[in-house]
Amino acid sequence: MAELPEFYFRVRExxxxxxxxxxxxxxxxxEMHEIAMVNIRNGNIKAHGAHExxxxxxxxxxxxxxARRALLKRRDLDDIHRTIDxxxxxxxxxQSRADDEDLEDFTDRLLLAMHDLRSVLVRKKAERVNRDQSR
Structure with missing residues (x-):
C-alpha cells in the first residue's frame, strides 16, 4: 500500500x-485531525480549535x-484559451448551421458579453501601453 501524505487538504471555495x-x-x-483553516485569497492560516x-x-x-495558487492560475489561463476556441x-x-430561432435565443446576451469583454481588454491594453511608454 502506498504511503499516505502527512497532511490532507479538503479544498473549499x-x-x-x-x-x-x-x-x-x-x-x-x-484518522484525520483538523489542524487549520486556510484562505488562499488573503493568505490567512488559522489554527483549528486549541491546536497550535x-x-x-x-x-x-x-x-x-x-502550489494551489499556481494551479488555479493555470486553470484560469486554460479556461481563457478554451473560451477563444x-x-x-x-x-x-x-455562420454555417444556426437558424433564425437559434440566433435569436442568444445573440443579445452574447453581444453584450462580448462588448463588456472588449471594453475591459481595450482599457487594460491602453493601461499597459501607457505604462510601457512612461518607462
Missing part, C-alpha cells in the same frame, strides 16, 4: 481545511497554498 493524517494508532485506521501550528505544519501549509466554434456554428 476560498482555500481549504487542513488535516493531519494519522495511521499510527492502535486500531491501524486512518508547528513550524513544519506552517511550512507545509504555505507550500500547499503556493469556443468563440471560434460559435462563429462557425452561427
Amino acid at each position: 476560498n482555500g481549504a481545511s487542513v488535516f493531519r493524517v494519522d495511521t499510527e494508532n492502535r486500531h491501524r485506521r486512518i 501550528l508547528t513550524a513544519d505544519e506552517t511550512t507545509a501549509i504555505t507550500q500547499w497554498m503556493e 469556443h468563440l471560434n466554434e460559435t462563429a462557425h456554428w452561427a
